[in-house]
Amino acid sequence: MVDEYVRRTAVTRLSVRDEQRELLEATIDAYRDGCQIAADIAWPEKKSKRDIHPLAYDSIRNDTELTSQHAILATHQAAEAIASCHERRSKGLKTSKPVFTAPTVTYDTRTMTLFEDDTVSLSTVGGRIRCPLVLPEDDDGYQWQFIENERWEMTESTLTARDGAYYLHMGFRRFRTEREREANQETAEDGTVLGVDVGVNNLAVTSTGLFVSGGELTHWQNEYEKRRGSLQRTGTRWAHENIQSVGRKENGRCTILLHEASNVILEEARENDCTHLAFEDLTDIRERLPHATWHHRWAFRKLFAFVSYKAVEDGITVRQVNPQYTSRKCSYTDCGFTHVDNRDGDSFECLKCGYAIDADYNAAKNIAVKYAKKLRRSHMPSDGGVSVDIPLNSGSLTVEGSTTVVVA
Numbered sequence: 001m002v003d004e005y006v007r008r009t010a011v012t013r014l015s016v017r018d019e020q021r022e023l024l025e026a027t028i029d030a031y032r033d034g035c036q037i038a039a040d041i042a043w044p045e046k047k048s049k050r051d052i053h054p055l056a057y058d059s060i061r062n063d064t065e066l067t068s069q070h071a072i073l074a075t076h077q078a079a080e081a082i083a084s085c086h087e088r089r090s091k092g093l094k095t096s097k098p099v100f101t102a103p104t105v106t107y108d109t110r111t112m113t114l115f116e117d118d119t120v121s122l123s124t125v126g127g128r129i130r131c132p133l134v135l136p137e138d139d140d141g142y143q144w145q146f147i148e149n150e151r152w153e154m155t156e157s158t159l160t161a162r163d164g165a166y167y168l169h170m171g172f173r174r175f176r177t178e179r180e181r182e183a184n185q186e187t188a189e190d191g192t193v194l195g196v197d198v199g200v201n202n203l204a205v206t207s208t209g210l211f212v213s214g215g216e217l218t219h220w221q222n223e224y225e226k227r228r229g230s231l232q233r234t235g236t237r238w239a240h241e242n243i244q245s246v247g248r249k250e251n252g253r254c255t256i257l258l259h260e261a262s263n264v265i266l267e268e269a270r271e272n273d274c275t276h277l278a279f280e281d282l283t284d285i286r287e288r289l290p291h292a293t294w295h296h297r298w299a300f301r302k303l304f305a306f307v308s309y310k311a312v313e314d315g316i317t318v319r320q321v322n323p324q325y326t327s328r329k330c331s332y333t334d335c336g337f338t339h340v341d342n343r344d345g346d347s348f349e350c351l352k353c354g355y356a357i358d359a360d361y362n363a364a365k366n367i368a369v370k371y372a373k374k375l376r377r378s379h380m381p382s383d384g385g386v387s388v389d390i391p392l393n394s395g396s397l398t399v400e401g402s403t404t405v406v407v408a
């Protein structure tokens with residue numbers, strides 16, 4: 001069934017004072033506990049909100065400091081998690097009781113109010129707090145079109161803590177217009193893309209600014225290479241057999257590291273509600289990353305394979321895009337200036353607009369934009385009904401029509 005609403009998410013950072021920070025942290029902990037209490041009680045058979053609410057509400061209220069409305073939202077969240085477990089199971093996939101670890105809290109219109117002065121009031125375990133939204137100064141910020149336009153109404157939002165900062169993923173919706181309903185393409189879905197750049201120093205960097213270090217992997221690869229080297233010099237049959245055993249150990253340890261890395265990337269994709277994950281095409285990686293050893297290239301392919309097959313369970317599509325210019329192109333707003341000298345090792349500085357940024361992060365953003373544009377073209381050849389969001393380190397970027405709106 002087609003949703004009668006168009007839904008969008010606007011991401012923004014919150015400005016939080018120290019005493020508010022404590023309340024938010026306590027609320028995040030309590031909410032996580034609340035969701036877990038509900039899931040523990042309801043697992044495995046109950047799955048609807050209606051089933052879980054009466055069972056778990058009192059326990060949550062007794063055992064946490066959550067407000068009554070947040071206790072209800074926690075039961076809903078547990079119900080959704082359990083329902084998606086049942087869905088996975090019905091597809092023959094493995095599933096187990098949901099475990100809540102993410103530092104997030106769901107807000108609805110009863111627990112959060114957006115004011116005209118661009119502040120929000122949030123319900124916490126210690127009463128309401130009011131925080132300013134950190135929005136882009138210019139009116140181009142894509143968030144404004146939702147915040148300032150009465151056609152859009154707020155729905156559920158998610159508060160997320162990351163690296164000591166707090167982000168609000170504000171949910172908005174508006175009714176589909178007549179024309180949109182007529183167009184009604186099944187394929188014309190909104191998408192959210194996470195771009196992933198792979199490399200030697202950073203095994204992976206995402207377009208949301210998540211850095212997955214390649215240090216440990218490189219360390220162990222060097223270590224095993226050394227062991228192999230000294231065994232090779234020994235030259236005995238015993239040494240030969242040991243070289244093979246070193247290879248197996250290396251494989252095992254590196255595979256574990258790559259599994260962990262793939263989990264971190266997928267968690268990032270889920271946290272940002274991504275529908276698509278874009279990697280660069282790894283075919284010519286040898287030419288593009290001359291410093292990468294065969295170990296690294298093996299690791300990139302393995303990482304991509306892990307992410308691809310794990311993403312299926314989350315319904316996230318994983319694709320590769322042509323990496324041409326992704327490392328040389330400026331990813332700032334409409335700049336797009338492309339020059340080989342923009343990049344100098346780990347750092348990127350645009351020769352035209354001066355935009356300075358980590359080189360891998362710049363590439364990850366370009367990979368995401370490239371894929372988002374491709375996605376749009378494949379959905380909508382003619383007009384601008386579909387938008388593809390790209391969440392960034394702060395703010396996000398929307399590819400709509402032929403333009404890319406960036407909020408850095």
Ligand SMILES: [Zn+2]
Pocket residue numbers: 330331332335336337350351352353354355
């Ligand atoms: Zn530039």
